[in-house]
Amino acid sequence: MTNHQTNQKTKRTNRLRAAVLGAVLFLTACGAEEAGDVTVIGATSGPYSDQLNEGVQEALEGTRTIRVVEFNDYIQPNRSLVEGSIDANVFQHGLFLANYTNETDEPLVGVFSVPTAPIxxxxxxxxxxxxxxxxxxxxxxxxxxxxxxxxxxxxxxxxxxxxxxxxxxxxxxxxxxxxxxxxxxxxxxxxxxxxxxxxxxxxxxxxxxxxxxxxxxxxxxxxxxTPDDYLIQFTVAEEDASSDWVEDVRRAYASRAFYDYTRNETPGYVIPDWLKEAWHDYD
Missing domain, CATH: 3.40.190.10 (Periplasmic binding protein-like II)
Known part of the structure; x- marks a missing residue:
């Protein structure tokens, strides 16, 4: 068994832990929503929800709490973002998002790309x-x-x-x-x-x-x-693109904590150029 296969089997075991963590974060969020420091992010089950629960949340510790809502299709995450039940989503690449906005005329934008599992x-x-x-x-x-x-x-x-x-x-x-x-x-x-x-x-x-x-x-x-057009995007409503909470999350992805998570837990993912630059001093 390769190190990568071992990592993936460990990831499957850790998903149960992530589910428990998600419940804890939900309870934390309920107590913190009035303070405005809870961000609700939708992601497809698997690597992108894991990134948020296990990597980004650690990097945000002490500054912001995220609550992750998992989806099992490619339809509900954008619908939920448009309806306002989530603040952002992480599941779609740039061409998928462009196709969606062209068809629906909804003002959603990808503000940065994240480490992406290739097709x-x-x-x-x-x-x-x-x-x-x-x-x-x-x-x-x-x-x-x-x-x-x-x-x-x-x-x-x-x-x-x-x-x-x-x-x-x-x-x-x-x-x-x-x-x-x-x-x-x-x-x-x-x-x-x-x-x-x-x-x-x-x-x-x-x-x-x-x-x-x-x-x-x-x-x-x-x-x-994987070319740039197929890198997964952190997507928000256009009006939120310059929000402080978006910058907080972007900095979490660029952090040393998330760098360590990515190198240790998700080898083989495609790293966006902006993150390669942000992580330059960590290599």
Missing amino acids: GLYSKRHDALTDVSRGHRIALPNDPVNLARSLRQIASYGWATFDETVPPEAWTERDVVDNPHDLVFDTLDAATLPRTLDDVDFAFINGNYALASGLTFDEAVALEE
Whole structure:
């Protein structure tokens, strides 16, 4: 077993502790809300809620309390932010957010990016990209942005080619122009993709859902080299973008405590450039 796999198994054990911590933070928050120093942040279950509960909260100790609300889909976090039941969310990359705001005209903004778990190609049947064969079934996220993201990976593997008149960030399975392996594309809710591995040849699984399901990066057939557009954003209402509490949280992410947490607990995550610069003296 690699050190990384050991870390991931430890993370799964620690989630129970995180749940207990979350309950404690909730009780603390109830007593502190009148003082205005409680920040409610939504995150998908797994790595991003863990970052907040285990890394950011420690770095904020003595200055601000956060209460983390966990979600299991990609719809409710933005809806809850718009409705005002949470102050911020951590689950979506820049292109997903841009697609959401274009469709809804809601004033949400990503104020900084956070260490990001890369999307990966996983399989229980195959060990290498060269194992692809005629008729193989490929499961992909069904939201437009992550679907296109996965299809771009397929193009980079040489498994298929796509209509050059369509921007790659807008590709769907209908834009395939050459499919030499006659691959079958199954588009499904991103949260369900880990459960498809018994039934398909390969599945593209977002990093948060892969880790939350017990998969490790070491088990991926291939991992994306994540560009800036796909880094997860700390997202708030536009009117809050310059708030003191946002700056408090940003400083917590940039702190030595969060640096140590990231290096020790989440190896393999993609680190944004701004954090690399902030952490320069810690390396």
